[in-house]
Each structure stands twice: as structure tokens, then as C-alpha cells.
Amino acid sequence: MNFSAETGICELSGESYLEDAFQFYDILMNWVNQYFEEGNNELEMNIRLTYFNTSSSRAILDLLRLLKNYQESRDYKVIVNWYYPNPDYDEMKAEAEDYIDETGLSMNLIPYSV
Template structure:
């Protein structure tokens, strides 16, 4: 499977999904005009990746998001749903959520997401 890399822009985060290292990363701010259009290829890549991933492989998902608009929040929730489904299907997944203690948003949004997930979820201060 090919690596998925999308460089950051002013309104979209960097996406770096490396299937060889099993490290998936989303970093930056997300407020594109059309969130679904931006995230749709990411949803498809993730579903394909998890469908072809052997159960014993450890996957680290890194979120380092400083801002999300409403539609991006919905897209991240959908990504987390894909991850949770894979976790329920015996995939070894750990989520690392990086936050800046001076940016309350990044911590609070992670707490909100954590409430609805049953996946190992680490809060890591930058």
C-alpha cells in the first residue's frame, strides 16, 4: 500500500500516513471550505489500510490539531469511528493526541473525542 501524504495549507492539516512504519499523522489546523472533499480520500485510504492490516501490527495514530471548524470536527469524528471499528476488529491501535497547554481548544476537543471512544488514548503535552 502506498503512503498517503498531503502537504499542509493555510486551511488544511498535513496528512502523513506511512503504512510501512504504521504511523499515521494529522497535524495542523483544519478549516477547509469543503471538509468532506478534503477528507474523503483519507477516509477511503484508512478503510483500505485497516482492511489489509494484519492483527499483530501496532499502529500509532498521531493527532496534533490546533484548530478544527465544525465540518472538520465531523470529519475527524468519522476518522475516529473508522479507527474504533478497526480496534474492535482486533487491530492494535494507539492514539496519541498532542496538545499545547496554552491552547485550551486542542485539549478540550481531545477530551470530548475521548469520552466516546474505547481505544487507548494518550494525551501528550507539547
């Protein structure tokens, strides 16, 4: 995880298989809240995960719901780029599509070569 208040860019990459993912992702959600409370109104979230477990999936869903809330209720500009390895990881694209359906948050689905 990497985030910069200067650029407004937050990046999640690699694998996420934490037993208590909510504790880890809570740090990120607190950062997002603080970032917006400090008067920033644009955020770019780049997600490039190759694997995540069920606990992480639930925490990611909470994060995306938080971003959708800022996008809707405060009219902030929130860009979510979901990168997935192509063509071997179609399940990662399917997960992103499920998140879109669940949250209503628009995401850019971007394949990349492994």
C-alpha cells in the first residue's frame, strides 16, 4: 500500500491474504477520511491485486463503499483504476465487476500483461 497526500494517489498492489484484513484496511480508510477532511476533493485509487482472500474482499468492498459515499454525498472526484493481469486472471476482472454492481462505483478496468 502506498498513498500520497501530495499527489492524491493511493495504490494497492500485490496479494492480500491477511487473517484480519479489516485492521489493515481500516488504516487506509482512516487515511482516506483524513485526506478528504483536510480539504482535498480529488483522489485516484489504483488497485493492482493478483490475489485476495475472503476477509480482504470484504474489507475492499467497505473501502469502495466509502469512496462511493464521498463521490455521491460530497461530489468529490474519485477515480478507481482496477488493474488485472490479462489473460490468465479473468477472476480478478469478475471480482471488480461484482464490486461495481454491489457499490455503484464506476471503475476503470485495465488489463495488463504479466
